[in-house]
Amino acid sequence: MRDQSSPSRPSRRGVLFGGAVVAAGGLAAACTSNAEPDDGGTAARGGTLAGDNDKPGKKVTIGFSAPAADHGWMAAIAKDAEAQAKQYTDVNWKPVEPTNDINQQISAVESLIQAKVNALVILPNDGEQLNQVARKAMDAGIPVINLDRVFPDKLSYRTWLGGDNYGMGVSAGHYIGKKLKDEGVSNPVIVEVQGIATLPLTQERSKGFEDTLKTYGFSVTDKQAAEFTVESGNEVTSNLLSAHKKIDALWNHDDDQGVGVLAAITQSGRNEFFMVGGAGSANAMREIKKGGVLEATVTYPPTMAGSAVKLARLIAQGKGMADLVELQVPQSITLASETITKANVDTYLPLGFES
The missing domain is CATH 3.40.50.2300 (Response regulator)
Structure with a gap:
């Protein structure tokens, strides 16, 4: 991608x-x-x-x-x-x-x-x-x-x-939408770290995410495109964190660039929001198992x-x-694109690829 x-x-x-x-x-x-x-x-x-x-x-x-x-x-x-x-x-x-x-x-x-x-x-x-x-x-x-x-x-x-790709957005949207709804959050700040914005696959992912959030009465507050690299993920996430003093949820399209996304979050010291990844890398699954800001990732095998x-x-x-x-x-x-969480991560971990 x-x-x-x-x-x-x-x-x-x-x-x-x-x-x-x-x-x-x-x-x-x-x-x-x-x-x-x-x-x-x-x-x-x-x-x-x-x-x-x-x-x-x-x-x-x-x-x-x-x-x-x-x-x-x-x-x-x-x-x-x-x-x-x-x-x-x-x-x-x-x-x-x-x-x-x-x-x-x-x-x-x-x-x-x-x-x-x-x-x-x-x-x-x-x-x-x-x-x-x-x-x-x-x-x-x-x-x-x-x-x-x-x-x-x-x-x-x-x-x-x-x-x-559309299904990835749907899976991420359901996880984020349901969690925020269950917690009674109104007007949440939801940000999105895309892949390359000009690619059809990125557009499909964003469309699935947007369509699904609408079913919960939510929308994407801000989205910025990265390039599926650690460096771009880090830079874009740093920009989003600077632009929004409070965030409720973040969806990152790609677990490889997610290494940079997580690094930016750690460096910022921010922990008021939760994050969903995309692809199903082994390192993302280990982060999910450990517990922290990354709570889930959606699959693309x-x-x-x-x-x-x-x-x-x-x-x-x-x-x-x-x-x-x-x-x-x-x-x-x-x-299919499925959702990996702490509850089922042990089942999927042997299948993860290394970023």
Whole structure:
């Protein structure tokens, strides 16, 4: 989730997982359940026995391209994708050098097309700018699994898999709205540390947050955009703290930049408000468990990369998802955004990525 318009900026982001991770785990299980069928051996309507998908099949080569791993969430994307691919003896894993340069990523994807891989998993620096090369792959008969940042042309991908940006805002809005309502706070000062304001994903998060707060009779008092970095999170939060002598709640879109957000809060000595994060990083979860200003984070799972590899393998081998009736893998899969609090943090902590 970083700036998709500037090659020098990291990309994407959003946030991890907790529930989303569970959602991704559920997806993985649905794709490749190892459980034996309980129907006496009757074949599933999808054409394969439930549980057969994980068994070695036709050897396939899966290409992978993503932005540089210079951000905790993005590093987890690359790690989860590779780890999943290595689970299969029938997958030849062919990643290209990660980069934040649009032209370099286009060239890297073109090299995978020339190599005639059987499927491509692509998390583009910018969906619009890589749309044409993804369409080139599809036209060449190579199914593209579009991860996270969507290509605008549906003919440019076989399946899209990603997180729910609007849902992140909804989850954060419900946590903050309900807590303030239950505490009888009227006219609360609610501030928001966004990611990059020009990105659609940031706009979707803010819209979900705004829409949900309205259901409680609240609104966002002030919001400022950061850049998904520790430094930008620190600077923006310092500005917000200076501008508002009293704050009731703060929502930060991204747990990686949240390291800077928390540092600014600690330096200010302010503790009259509570904070909700976004993504589900391990360090954010440890802060939640410890107790303090950070009370919750909403998920945006990098585990989606592992699920994308599973889907790429199934599609390349002509298989569907074992737990679905349909014969083919769905065209679009959106993971849930759930809320991690002190009450459930121990469940999600093993799934957190390191910022």
